[in-house]
Amino acid sequence: MTKNLSAIVIGGGHNGLVCATYLASSGVKTTLLEARETLGGGLSKQTLRDGTAVPGLIQTHHSLNDKIARELKLQSTPCEPLPTTLLSTSGEHITLMGDKVSGAGVSARDISEYRAFREEYLSYGKALKSLMLNTPPRLKHFDWSDKTVFAKLGLDLRFGLGKAGLNEFLRVAGMNLFDVLEERFSSELLKGGIAADALFGNHAGPKTPTTVLPMLMRLFQETGSTASRQVAQVDNLAGQLAEAAKSAGVEIKTSTTVHSVVMDNDKPTGVMLENGDILNADIIVSNADAKTTFLKLVGARNLDGMFTHRVTKTRTNGDVAKFFATFDATPKFTNLSQNASSGRFLVAPTLMYVERAFNHCKYGEFSEAPVLDIHLTTLDNGKSLLSANAMFAPYNLKQGWEAGRAAFEDKILDILSLYAPGIASQVACRELWSPTDIEKSFHIEGGHWHHGEMAIDQSFMMRPVPGAGQYGTPVPGLYLCGAAAHPGGDITGLPGRNAAKQILADLKGRR
Ligand SMILES: Cc1cc2nc3c(=O)[nH]c(=O)nc-3n(C[C@H](O)[C@H](O)[C@H](O)COP(=O)(O)OP(=O)(O)OC[C@H]3O[C@@H](n4cnc5c(N)ncnc54)[C@H](O)[C@@H]3O)c2cc1C
Structure with a gap:
């Protein structure tokens, strides 16, 4: 079914590489085009003015979801879990390591509460697995695959958490972090550290409504992966992904910026590069953010007015x-x-x-x-x-x-x-x-960590916008595979994998 079909992946961030590898492994002739000199997007190394090499945007990550690492046969790099020290001006720092918290000023109650809190919230994160590892179900035009995801989610929540666990999950899921953490802990330093870790990359403070959601998304990453890593020291994930892509047969071109998607009769037939060259393909997959993809590469003239309006209104300014x-x-x-x-x-x-x-x-x-x-x-x-x-x-200082x-x-x-x-x-x-520098050098609109806010109205089947929430878009044959798509940013590879699975399912005519 996939034989003789070709795809172009725009962008060689980790999600673009993951998506391209799955497509090529299934027989789709795949070309990946990356604007930067190096692959990996946020993971790609950069050099400071004084010549020091730094690991791009990423400092720590929970690494790719284990399922992807296995499916792509990536070498696992043994690494020690990384402790996080919450700094105190008094010198009474607190160290977090897995479910353990230690430090002179921490009470015995906070120590045991932290263990219980982690266990409980990790179980909530884990219960979201079927939603995270699949195309988010459609609410309109509900078919068997949407029903399957909903059914699995329901079963995981009901039987994975138990009745009391489900009740508590439903109570806290819509709460803000401030109230949840105030209920549980007495140490100010501990509460501040947990909140900050959950909120990095979001336009939100602990009192912003529904901020438990970004914490759950981060904790889900931990449930599906080995450990936090200090990328600068132990990882070459971008290199490993590039090797996996090449072994699967992906043709990779770096320093190659896509100027626009070429359209014929409302369908994409290829891409035009900045140098004017045109490359043709049956399927176009974009690892770029939604505004770049739809407003710059496709162009409003090729899109429905309401859809263009929705994309324009997505919140993408980084903080x-x-x-x-x-x-x-x-x-x-x-x-x-x-x-x-x-x-x-x-x-x-x-x-x-x-x-x-x-x-x-x-x-x-x-x-x-x-x-x-x-x-x-x-x-x-x-x-x-x-x-x-x-x-x-x-972004707009x-x-x-x-x-x-x-x-x-x-x-x-x-x-x-x-x-x-x-x-x-x-x-x-x-x-x-600054976010404006990041926008320019990493080609991310607004310089946003997640390619767009991870608020409830821009998550799951509404990510990045309704009408493009299942990787496919209103432009038949054009897909999203990066952090702008479900389940969003950080280093997980999940948008890339889920998008590839959806594209292959569409090619086999299952949806
Ligand atoms: C300041 C900052 C710090 C961060 N720190 C962390 C962290 O510590 N841990 C963590 O897990 N996450 C972190 N992130 C988030 C992380 O960088 C992103 O979520 C992740 O990189 C998204 O991966 P991606 O593959 O979807 O997209 P990207 O990594 O953004 O890759 C997209 C690629 O597409 C390319 N591209 C775009 N347009 C075109 C075009 N027209 N033609 C060709 N190529 C194009 C870009 O050059 C880029 O290489 C941070 C983000 C920021 C902004």
Whole structure:
């Protein structure tokens, strides 16, 4: 059925690579076109102004879903689970490792409650498996495959969680993180850390309605994968995915930007490259975000007015900036041994700190006191690299990022100095990528972590918009396979795999 069919995948992010590999493995002649010099999208390495190589946007991830790693026969890289240290100005830091929490200031009650909380919320995450690993069911034109996904989801929720578990799941699923965490824990530092970890990449503070949802999406990733990883040290996931794609027969072209999708009689027949070349294919799959795909590559003239309106209105402005600093010697954090000062650290001392940090970005300001997800690594040349995801840093900064860049870098260093006194004066080189920089160099509209908000109205069968929520789009033969599609961003490979499965099912005429 798939023989003699051809596909072009636009974009070689990890999802584009995963999708292309599944298609090629099923006999579809597949070509992947990537605008950047290197593959992997957010995972692709980048070089700072001082020549330091950094691992792109990604700092930690739970890695691809295990099912994908198995199906694509990727080598598993043994790695230690990565502890997260929640920094305290008093030096009474808290360390999270799996379901264990430790630290001088943590009560016995919080320690046992954290274990129970993780167990409970991981079970909720796990119960969503059938929804995450499949095309989200359609609400209109309901057929057997939609019914199957709904039925599996219902069974997993009812029998996986039990009656009491299901009742509690239904109670908390629509709540905000602030209220849920206030109910469970007394340590401010612990609550702040859990909230920050769940919210990275979202335009939301802990008091924003339905913020339990992004936490569940992250916890689901943990249930389907081995462990958190420090990518800079142990991973070459982009390289492994590129090898898997080539072995499956995917033809890969880097430094090749797609200018537009070529249409004939309302159907895509290929793509036009920026140099004017035209490549033809039966199926076009886009790893780019929805606005890029529909508004730039396809063009509003080829789309229904209401659909175009929906795409235009999706919320895609990013709020996370990437900060890098290099040091000739390892910076010293208060009350952390030299050994401990390499790893992952969060600055989110209280729930209200995170909420106040968020408040600024509603008004086009960066946070006065940003939330930081920090990574420290020792480089081969003996220098140290600090990279940090810093939020909140709105795409539409009032004064513009050229004017605001240095001031936000200073704010980040001011906050870091509270935990590592003197750190600002030890910086050898510093660099900040604002959401506008990320938009330009990673080709993501708005520089958004998830290619678009993961709010309830832009999730599941409504991701990115109704009418394109099942990987297929109103343009027959055009599909989405990246973070803009269900189940969204982070390194999971699931949008890529689910899209490939849907395309192959469509080719076999099952839907
Ligand atoms: C600041 C920041 C920090 C992040 N940190 C983490 C983290 O620590 N852990 C984590 O799990 N996730 C993190 N993320 C999220 C993660 O980067 C994304 O969710 C993930 O990269 C999405 O993968 P993807 O394959 O769908 O898309 P992408 O990785 O964005 O890849 C899409 C690819 O398509 C290409 N493309 C686009 N348009 C065209 C075109 N016209 N022609 C050819 N090619 C094109 C792009 O160049 C890109 O390579 C972070 C995101 C940001 C913004």
